[in-house]
Amino acid sequence: MIRLKKFSYWYPATEQHALDRITLDIPEGQFLGIVGANGAGKSTLCYALSGFVPHFYNGELEGELSFDNTPMAELDLGKLAGQVGLVFQNPFNQISGARFTVREEIAFGLENLGVPRAEMRDRIEEAMELVNIQELAERSPFSVSGGQQQRIAIASILAMQPRVLVLDEPTSQLDPDGTRDVFAALSKLVSTRKITVIIAEHKLEWLATFCDRVIALANGRLRAEGSPQDVLSSEQMLRLGVGRTQYSEAAARLLRSKQLPVTLEQAKKALQ
């Protein structure tokens, strides 16, 4: 569905590759995780997959980038809006502010797409239910918590019924409660709807649970790809600054220890 072939990208007035010869084929319906240290190119790849590179950020590109076999350069953001949805890190910035209640805020994207009113109402209710924010419908989107705002942002995109949902570290600015709520919403999405989901995320435990496939980036290059099991458990992840899940971490510590724990206290200590 989205295909990159030796795709490279430079932000304006920079010498350093933001993306360096990336070849990647994302089939319809896949749940893809992107991991990498800060500055590895995760956000830039998210922007490329959703058309913001090259349509929002100027700069230079090489190689191929296509959506549904159409070169991305031939599409524009107006046309892509109902097709690919992008969710960002900062919830505050994603609330358009052009509407006064949560329901109206979700409607904003549908109004722009020209969705008829009756259908709009159904889609809004469905999206709110999916991320569990029905009780916020009449509240101001500025009067709710960060985690709730992020779910409003996700619902606003989901209501547009995109075929691809791209999430760029959607929980990085949220507290543990907010993070859990957002991932609960995503897991519901995976089980109820067949859309392509691409998520860049540091919280590897969650990726391991959801993703069909994980890719690892470093310095704008694709360094590893495969099943979450294969990629996230590899030694390479430590070198790339990705780290590993807390479970792998505990297990690794256990493997390193000379003696196996025998009491509950020891086990707790060893696994922590």
Added chain:
Amino acid sequence: MNSFRKEFTTLSITLIAVGIALNLALGTVVLRLGLPLYLDSIGTVLVGALVGPWAGAATGFLSNLVWTLTGLYPQAFAWAGVAAIIGALAGAFGRSGWLNSIGKAALAGLITGVVSAVLSAPIATYVFGGVVGAGTDALVAAFRAAGLDALMSNVAQGTFSDPLDKLVTFVVVWSLLLALPAREKARFGNLPATSKERAPRGATRRPAGKTTQKTTKKTARRR
């Protein structure tokens, strides 16, 4: 027309909204401080400087519309035209490089302040009966007592407060522009690069005129 369109991309429209919000937020907060300054046009001058005269004018005009629409300061709309001119001036000063040095920025602020005072006075005189309904009316009274007529008293009052306010505003914007990464400034495209920023970092790295790049620029303009 082309330069007009270029100043109203989605990116600059968003910046204009943020600029207006800054005007209102700082304007109300500074009001509570009881300073002899308004500082309610930092957003206007910043947007003008970054994006250009049209965007600056729109920020100024719409700020006053929003002051009216919120009901916090309903009379503001009477001065919307003056606010637009302040924004346009900021755009012109920004484009011509005056906001790259503190001295020129201060001078630009003074000039803008005088223009603002001269344009505001007739509005206060003929629409509001020679007052603005604020503490500065004491100055108007003093000038009237000294023998100036209604219009000149308002000009004099304006010249007392506006140039200082705009000087401070422009110097603040100068310092903000100094702190803003070159990449951010380049994105909006009004300010000329300073000599330091102009350093040819990899400018010749790859041949210009690649087809991909051209498409990008075209789309960007349409946005």
Added chain:
Amino acid sequence: MPSMRGGTIYVEGRSGLHKLHPLTKLALSGLCFACAAALPGLPWLLGMFVLVLMPLAIWGRITRAFLKACLLVVGPFLLSLAIIQGFFHGGDTVLFQLGRFTYTLEGLMAGLLFAARLLVALGGTLLLMQSTDQAQLMQALTERGFPARIAYVVLTAIQIFPSFQDRAQVIMDAQQARGLELQTGALNRARLLLPMVGPLILGSVMDVSERAMALEARGFSSPAQKTSLHSLADSASQRTLRWLLVAAALGLLAWRVGSALA
């Protein structure tokens, strides 16, 4: 302020005034401007306020809020005008003397006349803003060809400025808690304030890219014909009323210009 919406003076309600089509109320505030400019004397202006604006405020169940807003906005003008016009307008009927300055009845009346004009003009605006959801006003305008991008700018600015305001206020309170205010004068306070709100301003400018991208992701540049979630209730009688209000406003202005030329 209990029912503020995004830092505005809108008072939520379900009254008949609230339910009027936004453009009907806009036309009414237009008529108020025409009245303020054209009505010949104090009785006419006060009559307009007491017999038209006040009953509307009562109908909208916003009487207290309306009067309070009028007082807050027009009060300072009234004070300034009474002083400046009273002393400097000139006239023969001296009310009292202050040093070499005389305060005249004619001046006082001129000041009151100006204040009454402002009361009618700004009162009409305040009534519109207190009884109308800004989003509905913008929707009504965009449905008639007003640019949707300007509506976005206006509504978003209205909604995000309170959060900027809160952040700036927090910075200032922190500064005051440290006693900086006590030791320095007003200008020094400003000088200390600016480096502190600087990061707030810079941060909001650097967030603009993400904000704009989020907007594009919501179809802001979509070529489709826009629709809207809510429909605005309108009626044939309101449409007629709007035309009458506009005609009355234009008629008043024409009459005023005509009599000024004659």
